[in-house]
Amino acid sequence: MPTREEHPFLRAIPIDIEGLYEKVDEPLPHSSKKWWWCWGGVVGLLFLVQAVTGLLLAFYYRAEPATAHQSIQYITENARYGWLIRSIHQWGATFMVVALFLHMLRVFVTGAYRDGRWTTWVAGVFLLGTTLGLAFTGYSLVYDQTSYWAVTVTGNILAQVPFIGGTLKKFFLAGDGINQATLSRMYALHAQVLPAALIVFGLLHLFFIRLLGMYLPGDEKDIQEERELTAKEGPYHFFPDHMLSELAVFLYIFLVILFLSMIFTAKMGAPADPTVTPAHIKPEWYFYPFYHLLKLVPGTVGVALMGIIGGALLFWPFLDRILFTKVDRALKWRFEVGILVGTVFLAFYLAWAYIEATGPGA
C-alpha cells in the first residue's frame, strides 16, 4: 500500500488516501496474477480510449444524413491527425469487443459467477449488450452503404420479435423506415445514452466485485493452497500490482492498435444510397454468427433463438447451478456439463463467423 512516507507527492492531495485505498483495493486470489485475468481491466481502459477519441470526433461529426459522410471525410482527409483518431476509434472498438469476449471466456471457464455472484454476472451481461449496441450504433454513424443497409436490416430483424416487434422497429428507426430522425437517434444512443449506461453498469459491476469478493476457482486443494499463500504473503493487491498488469496489457494492445491504425487506416465506403442495395451487406464481424443464423432459419425462428440464447446468457449462473448440482452430480463426471455447453456455443460462434468472414462479399 502506498504511504505518504514512501510517496511524498501524495501529501499534496487533500483526500484520505489510505482510507480510500482500503475501500477500493480488492484483495485478489494469487491465482489471478496471470495476464489471462487482465482482460476485464483492459476492456475498461479501452473504453476510456473510445471515450476520448469519440469525444474528439464529436467535435467535427455532423449527425445529418446529408452531411454525415462528408463530415467524416473531412475528419479523415483534412483535420490534423483525424485519420489517426478515427482509425484508433475503429480499431479500438474491435479490440474492446475482443477483450470483452476474452474476459467473458475467462469468467466462464473459471466459474467466477458462482456462489451468489449472479448480480456481478448480470451487470456484466448488460455491459456486453451495451458494448455491442455501442459498436452497432457507432458504425451506423458513418452513413455509408453498409451503415444504411445494416440499420435497415436490423430494423427488420427487430420487427420479427413476437408481439412487440413492430413497436420496437418504430422506436428504433424513429418511424416506419429510415428517415431524417434515424441518424440523430443513433447518434444520441451512441454518444449519450449507451456510454452513460456503460458507466452505470460498469460501476455496478465493480461495486458487486468489491462487495462479494473474487471467487476462488478449483477444488478443495486449490482453495487450501490459496488460503495458505494469502496467509504467508498477504493478499495479491489490486492497487498497484494487478492494476499495473492490466496497464501493461492495455499499453501493449494500444501499441498494436496504433500500428494497425497507421497501416490499415480506417476507410469509408460510398455514401448511403437508399435506391441501391449493395450486393453483399455484412454487419461487423462480431455479429457474423447471428447473421449466418438468420440465413439458415426463418426470421421469427431466428429472433426467437437469439432471445433464448440471450436469456440463457443472462440467467447462466442459475442454469449453471442446476447443471452443476443436478446433472453433473448425477452423471458423476469430473467434467462439468456447463463447460460442454459453453464449448458448443463457442464452436458454433466461431464456425459461423468463419463462414461469413470467408464467404462472398468478405
Next chain:
Amino acid sequence: MGLKAKQVIIAVLSIAILVVLGFVVFTEKEHILVKRQVVVKSDSAGCVHCHGTEGHEGLPGKDPGIVAQWRASEHAVQGVGCMDCHGVPKAGEMPDEKNPRFVVKMAWDKNSGIKTMTLLKKNGKPVERPDIWNHEGAQIVTDVSPRTCARCHEKEAEEFFNSRHNSASQFIGSVDNFLGRFAEGPAAANSGCQQCHGSVVRVSKPAQDGNPPLYAPDTWPNTGIGRVNTDGSWGSCSACHSRHEFSAQVARRPESCGKCHMGPDHPQIEIFNESKHGIAFRKNLAHMNIDVPGGDWVLGKNYTQAPTCSTCHMGPVAPHGNHKGLELTHEVGARISWTLRPKVSIQPKGITGKDGKVILKGPAGRRADMQQVCTTCHSQAWVNNFYVQFDQAVALYNNKFGKPATAIYGFMKKEKILDSVPMNEKMDFLYFELWHHEGRRARHGASMMGPDYVQWHGFYELSQHFYTEFLPLAQELADKAGKGEQMKKFIEATLHGKGGKDWEKYHRWTKGLSKEQRKAMLNWERETYESRKK
C-alpha cells in the same frame, strides 16, 4: 512477476507509444482545405435551382446537364452565372453599340478588309433584338452573341471580330453556297454547310404571353463559327469553347478545330495527324500540361513537346533567342502568309484600320510571327528551308494547275461553251474539284507537312485530272460548240505562258522529254530551290 518487472514493461511500452505518436506528430503534413467553391449569385440562383438537379417543387430539374457543366466551369468559380450571359443589360447600363440588347449592323469592305459594327437605328432609336423574353421575372435571350462575351472578354472578342472565323457565314454568292442550297438542297445547307460556317438565326415566332420565342428550325440550333446572331453580330464563341463549360482547354485540342477543318476540301486535321507534329502530340499529350488555366499554356514555358492547331495559329509563345515572344490571339489569320483557299493562292496584304492601327500585319510580318513559333523547336536555317519547300509547292500549284485551269475555265464560260449556270455540268465539277479539292489538299499538305496529302491526295490527282480529264473535256466541249480551233489555240497559249517558259517547265513533258530536256528540268529544279526566294 514482481512490481519492478511490471514497471519496466510499462516504461518500455510507454516509450514505444511515445515514439510512434511522436513520429505521427512530426510527419503529419497539413491538409490545407482547397475547396473549389461555385459562386451562385442571387440573380442566377433561381435558374440554377429550377434547371439544375435539385429541381423545383418536387419536379426534377429541367436541364441538369447544363447546370452541371456550368458548375464545372471556370465561370462558376469566378462568379459568372446564368444571368451574366443570358440576361441582357438594361438600356443605359452600357453604351448602346456594345449592349447586346440592341441590334447592330455588320459591314465588311472587301477591298480594305475592314469590318465594322454599327448600331442599327430606326427613327433615331436603337432597335431591340427580337428574341428577348420575360422568364420568371427576368429578361433573357437564348442565343448568346459574342457581344455578350465581349463584355468581359473584350480583347478576344475584338481579335475574333477581325478574323475570318467570324465571317465564315459570309460566303453568300459563292459557288459553295450555290452548290449547297441549289445543286444539293436546303437540308444539305442547313445540316451540312451551316453547321460549320454558321446560319443566319431567325426568330419564327416572337415571345408571347410568357412563352419563349421560337427560332426557325433551319437556323437553330447552330454553333457555326460565323453564325449571324439575332442581335446582328457575327460569330459564335461556343463553336470552339463548347458550352456550358466554355473551357479554354477544349479549344486547345486539335479535335475542336477538326470538327470543321477536315475533309476532302481542307483536310487540316488529317494532315496534322499524319505529320510528325501530330505523332509527337499524341505521344506526349499526357505531359503537355494541356489543362492549365486559360491564357497560361505557353509554348516554351509549359510545353515544348509538340504543337497543336492553337499553338501555331493562336497560342502564346515564350521569348527565345532574339525573339520577343508572342501573345495569345484569337485572330487566327495573324500568322498565315498565304491564303491556300482560293483558285489561285495569294499572299493577302495587311489590314490597317481607319485610325491607322494595324489590324492585320502584311505577309512578311505574319510569316515572321509564325516563324517565332517554329523557331522554339527548330533552327532558323531549318525553318527557312521549309518555307522554300512550302512556297515552291504553292507556286507549282499556282503556275502549273491553278492559273491555267482557271484561265481555260473562264474562257469556256466567256465563249459560252459552258452555260452560265454554276455546277450543272461535269466540267463545272471537274474544275471545282481541281482547285477546291485536290488543289487545296496539295497546298495544305505542303503547309503542314502531310506528305501523302501533297502527293497522292494532291498533286497526283491534280496532274491526273488536269491532263487526262480537264484538258480533253475542254477540247471536246469546245469542239461540240463549234469553237474547237479557238479552244486549241487558247489552251496552247495558256500552257505556254509568257515567253514559253511555262511550257518548258511544266507541260512539255506530255510530249516526251529527251535526255537533255530532262537534265534541264532537274537543273531548273535545283536553281528554283537554291535561289532561296522567300
Next chain:
Amino acid sequence: MTETTGPIKRRSFLGAAVASLLALAGGFVALLAGGFLYPVRKKKGKPIFVCLLSQVPKGSTRTILDPAKRKVILIHTKEGELLALSTTCTHLGCTVFYRPEKHRFDCPCHQGVFDGKGNPISGPPKRPLERYPVQIRNGLVFVQFD
C-alpha cells in the same frame, strides 16, 4: 519498515520514471487532440466577378453579396476609388446599415457610426470597416472575399 537506502530509492525512481513516461505519453495524446481540434487553414480564394465597372459609375454605390450571403457595399467614390466595404461592425460584429442619403453606416447595436469610406466617426467602434481587395480588369470588377 522502509529504508531510504538503495533498493527503496530505485523503486521510487522507477515508479517516478514510469509515472512521468505515462504523463508524457498522455501529453502527446493531448498534443494530438489539440492539433486535431485546431481548425485547418483554408486556401486563399480567388477574386470573384461581381459586376461591370459601368454598373457602378463614379459617385454611386452597389450592394453585393459575399459568398456567405452577407451584404457588402461597393462604393465608387467621386475621386475614382472603388471600395468594397464589409457591413460587419468592427465593435462587436453586428450588421451595419448603409444610409446612402447620408453617406454613412449606422450600427443599431451600440450606435456606432462610420463615414462613407468606412472610417469610424462616432460611437464605440475604433477600427474602420473591413475593406475587401478590389481588382478592376478590362472594365470588370473583381472582389477578393477570403
